[in-house]
Amino acid sequence: MKVGFITIGQSPRVDVVPEIKPYLGDAEIIECGALDGLTLEEIKELAPKEGDYVLVSRLRDGTQVRLSREKIVKRLQECIKKLEEEVDVIGFLCTGEFPELTSRKLLVEPSLLLLKTVSALGVSNLGVIVPDPDQVEMTRRKWEGIAENLKVQSVSPYIGKKEDFIKAAQELKECDLIVMDCIGYTLSSKKIVKEITKKPVVLPRTLMARVIGELLEG
Template identity: 30%
Template structure:
């Protein structure tokens, strides 16, 4: 079984995401995670930090802490991370719901997890009022990504890393404001957060890590040299 590549804009491993994906894909599917910030010193990380907002994107480091990284620094770092994936990786995905660069590597299909999440929401939200639960650092910019999904999209903040508002409160706030469908807008939210949001709101909840896991199971990427003749 060929390994599946995972690309995080922070550091690997992503112990908050990889077990959930393994549970969906099956124990026989190897996962290989590379991070845009892998191998960087604390000084180098400090040079990449940015204020929250359009110039920065929040991600997780290997020690469980978080950092806001300059968006303009990510393309070159992600290209290096893609290059570090083993040569036998034919399928990979970003562990991020935001817009990231399309990086080409011969024989590699790299999934845009954010686009997959938006497609799932578009297919589900028809006639429903969408409520988006974003990281506190991303909340001000969330309408730029989600406003096109309806005439009145609602927003609330929650932190999957435990340093900010709990997801249950955000979900209840959105339900009380009239949302009828919720989406968790960060790959750090897992199935446990999804269940908490559902309990807090009594609404259907879309979880990006779960969506990505099932998208990966739907794909087969054979070796080009094995094409039937």
């Protein structure tokens, strides 16, 4: 079986794929990035303007990059079209919302997985961690209606330090469940948040990987 992964940044995502590979058995992995083949100048043109839906990702060299959702939709669809010819299942390495993306193969979107999973759990007090302060209000809109009370903190998975995660987690100690709402968050960052809050923590990369693993299992 073959699995395709699409990133809004550049591939390969050496910060993500090795960590989720154990959940995928012996599946062959093929990656595609929305920013693959672009120069730094071209990438800068994709930066968000005021009022844009802000996304945060990573370049191949580990540099953090801020992107406008609207400016990369077409490039993401091109990645899907390319991978459709080669793989059985496609995983989207981003928790942003992209309702307009279409695929002839199964497309696993972490944003939908997170929303449906947390909704099914009936949580009253929800904590959410996102990469960028400019995503806080957008995140409130995304999660409203899923829980009665919502607290949002921001820490970058790419440039945030351990103490930043500790501080954010301390603000979320009263929550029943914490969602780390970005594919960039690692198992080690989850561990920090879980140790501080003593609450269940949902990590998008492993949630998605477990679902894909279930789809691949023979």
